[in-house]
Amino acid sequence: MGATHLPSTEFDGTAVDDQLEADAEAAMGEPPAQMVQLLGPDGKLVTDPVYSKYAEKLDAEKLRGLYADMAAIRRFDVEATALQRQGQLALWVPLTGQEAAQIGSGRASQPQDYIFPTYREHGVALTRNVDLAELLRQFRGVSNGGWNPKDTNFHLYTLVLAAQTLHAVGYAMGIQRDQKFAAASDPVGTEPPAAVMAYFGDGASSEGDVHESMVFASSYNAPVVFFCQNNHWAISVPSTVQTRIPLSNRAKGYGFPGIRVDGNDVIAVHAVTEWALDHARQGKGPVLIEAFTYRVGAHTTADDPTKYRESAEEDAWRAKDPLARLEKYLRAEGLADDAFFAKVKADGDELAAYVRRTTHDLETPDIRTAFANTYVEAHPLVAEELAWFEEYSAGFAGEEPAGQAETEAGH
């Protein structure tokens, strides 16, 4: 351990340890030595010269909160999977195994920060107070974005992988300009500094947009944190096909810090993300965090992991479970008792019941809203097609809408 995992680029004055890097490359696929870990799978704390002081800020209440969040989102994940199996959702994208990476990073963000997720970041959504029932709209097929990002600073899910990493950098460039203009008009300044966080995965790391976003972020020193959840599988393709070095090492090529963190250790993820967001907010530029984790479940409810990976691998990762290790720690330190864990379970069941109930009630939109939202300003072709549609629909007045009978028969 030691300081070797410190952000080390030729730009920040910290020497690069070539041997360690070589070792890490040789050991790709296994967590290399420089991975930040503060809470081991055995539930015991690990000391770190840089990040332990961030972890110390997490008091008992906050640690219990992190556990409760992870448990809630895991319960939500189980419920959403069940809803898909019952035909209530068209598709579900499970996050089980990645709770620590998402809750730890999301809870390290501040309200003024802006988050660009991919599409599996349900845990981050929870930390940004997105109504989880709203989040299911997209998977029920009633909306392509069920919440207003302006309310939560949590952007819509992006399905074209890595496209949002560029949006994040552009947004961060906007923050830079806002700060400059604000400083010019009001030298005292009351707005808290803000940063942007872009989530993507090991698969998306191969997309060109990730490269371009890191180039732009680096060129303009944009206040952005790239948060890569390396969950080891891009559907069926292992991360070794995406990269031959730890993904965090790629930051070095762009001239900003890259940190690999144990993505199943919520304390370490929180600490590292807090450091990175502070770094960005202070105007020191971008950071890449690689959260080393594992997608315990399928890619989506349409996937079948038994066709491409061994269950032994899944079992090995289950042994590093993020919830189990925090529970061990909380119990061993006397920070949480049976009553707490019973309450967490009851709260989870209540959340599941709420989501189940609300999903059934998610309204199917009228296609007229699609006509209305294609453009901001009036558009003659849209108006013409809508007028035709109204006239055509009027011809069916009094009849059962087409498709309705079929849908109901399917229930």
Add this chain to the structure above:
Amino acid sequence: MTTMTIAKAINEGLRAALTNHPKSLLMGEDIGPLGGVYRVTDGLIAEFGPDRVVDTPLAESGIIGTAIGLALRGYSPVCEIQFDGFVFPGFNQITTQLAKMHARSNGNLTVPVVIRIPYGGGIGSVEHHSESPEALFAHTAGLRIITPSNPHDAYWMIQQAVECQDPVIVFEPKRRYWLKGEVDVEAAGTAQDPFKAHVLREGTDATIVAYGPLVPVALAGAHAAAEDGRSVEVIDLRSISPIDFDTVEASVKKTGRLVVAHEAPTFGGIGGEIAARISERAFLSLEAPVIRVGGFHMPYPVAKVEEDYLPDIDRILEALDRALAY
């Protein structure tokens, strides 16, 4: 009235936009001290500084993608794509992200990004520098596409694009950058709707619809036809999405014959769309099939033979002859 070239008119239009809209900014490759490869942004970085005239890394997806992010933060970015053929690395960001953001957010988000693309051939250049890809974008809902053909329109349309809350692609006819014309810079408030077509020349025997670089060719064709005693109406389409079918329809109902000309290949092009719409709207007024004049179904050819590819006055006259033969 001031006389200036199209390039200068866009430059002045951008200067006015940057002055009037504090949250507008320009981004692109070489648009700073160089002023762009066509000098369209000449002098702007000196006036507005590097935060508002941004020389970007050489990455088109990066330019469009970061512009989307800036727009989400409340800015109005104007992106310059250096040449038509280089827009494609940014095609994904334009079609899957920019065009859909307002719709997929249920109207909650707006992304008023402008993308300037010098397009078209006739400049004797190398591969990928002479293309007309407008139909590929016109097929994507959520985008607006305009193309000025003269300095006055260039000056106003770029400013109107910046003011528009929808994403707008401005295709600039690069071989006409040095075309001079009168610009009424005092026309603010009375500036014409950028999404409406203009009848440039009235006629009774046939209508030619053209846009961008082919507008002067269409006018010359009509002039030549007049010497043969044929009265030809010429419409500058100006907007490719939406298309002002009302103006075209009214003209065709008067003349009964329609020729549509563009540099882009005719197959799957804007001409086909106009032909289809007009056949639906004015079938009984048509005396002849709608004739398209355009590029061939081939990659844009090498410079030494581009004159055989590009529609010229004779190609337009030949099309008029065919229409008038019915």
